[in-house]
Amino acid sequence: MSHMGYGRLMTLDREQVLRSAAALLTRKSTATMDEVAKAAGIGRATLHRHFAGRDALVKALENLGLQEFEAALDAARLDEDTSEEGLRRLIAAVEPSAGLMSFLVNENQLFEGDEVNEGWNRADARVSAFFRRGQERGEFRIDLTPAWLTEALYGLVGTGAWSIQTGRVAAQDFQYMIVELLLGGARRSVEQ
Amino acid sequence: MSHMGYGRLMTLDREQVLRSAAALLTRKSTATMDEVAKAAGIGRATLHRHFAGRDALVKALENLGLQEFEAALDAARLDEDTSEEGLRRLIAAVEPSAGLMSFLVNENQLFEGDEVNEGWNRADARVSAFFRRGQERGEFRIDLTPAWLTEALYGLVGTGAWSIQTGRVAAQDFQYMIVELLLGGARRSVEQ
DNA sequence: CTTCGATGAGACAAAGATGTCTCACATGGG
């Protein structure tokens, strides 16, 4: 007996379908419901039984991505330790969800003026607050706004996921490339 | 009498249609031919007279974007001066085309395995060579690959354009935010 | 004024995607 879970609980089926949908849509964001179904190894009818339509599927993916991102934010314990270590932990925790996040960030750009999932605002606020706290502690520069650093974080995570997908960057370098660029930039500093 | 130009020459009409199409598609990358036409202030039939179809329109946009990006690469004189100054000039030169480039970078992710416009390889090579040269001169860190720095540059330009579009970053800060993050990162360095 | 070329509006068919439905089948629990 399988039964749709409420909130965080969900059937293994549903979860796996979402996983493969995420994997496919990350690569080809315009994939058809039929392609999504085939990628999940199920029929299109069954896909429609799980998700009322394409919108519902995307919304479910959005919830999954948000849930994972918030979990990563929790796992990173951003307020312990130095900001730098917190950022490293965040990027490490976010790596498994990077592809999905990349898809969702791009997808959000399509919802022109439409209502944005409230969850993004909460997540943005947490990331932004993290950068602000780092600035107040004197660990981050104050001439780059927290809002920009937040956007840049999303952008670099997405770019990193994409670069790995296309083979331009080695998968094992994901965390290092992002954290180092985000923290230290490309300039060779004097002390090293 | 208006006449389709060959190569770089193009009717003012055609140019302006492409401009407004770029502006619209940057915001809503799935816009309909009808929406594109309305945005350009022309009829859909006329739009089809200029561009055989949606593919042709996108390809024309790709050529326009590539042309502008290569012009920016030329204008930046990347091998004069320090690498840092070169990068600043490049970002400054690229700013007017940032929205279009953002659209094209995302669009490229849709052409799964299809053939990529050869122009992108040329542009990538120039940017990548610039970073490598900077590394050899000791101006850029060598632990971040030129390929990654190139991708990060594209990603940050796109993110910057998007951040401005949504109002999260002030338009006047475009160059500063990108160059400073790309060069120095978020970490507050000792010397300042 | 007349003519030629370009345009906008709209009709139209074709293609693609979506959402719904039916039906045969398989599998697991009773």
Added chain:
DNA sequence: CCCATGTGAGACATCTTTGTCTCATCGAAG
């Protein structure tokens, strides 16, 4: 064994977008 639930395959109508075509109109050049 029998039945119930979930499934895959496919048919089907519908909707959207696309690409083509026609036609009336407008404007500029002659």
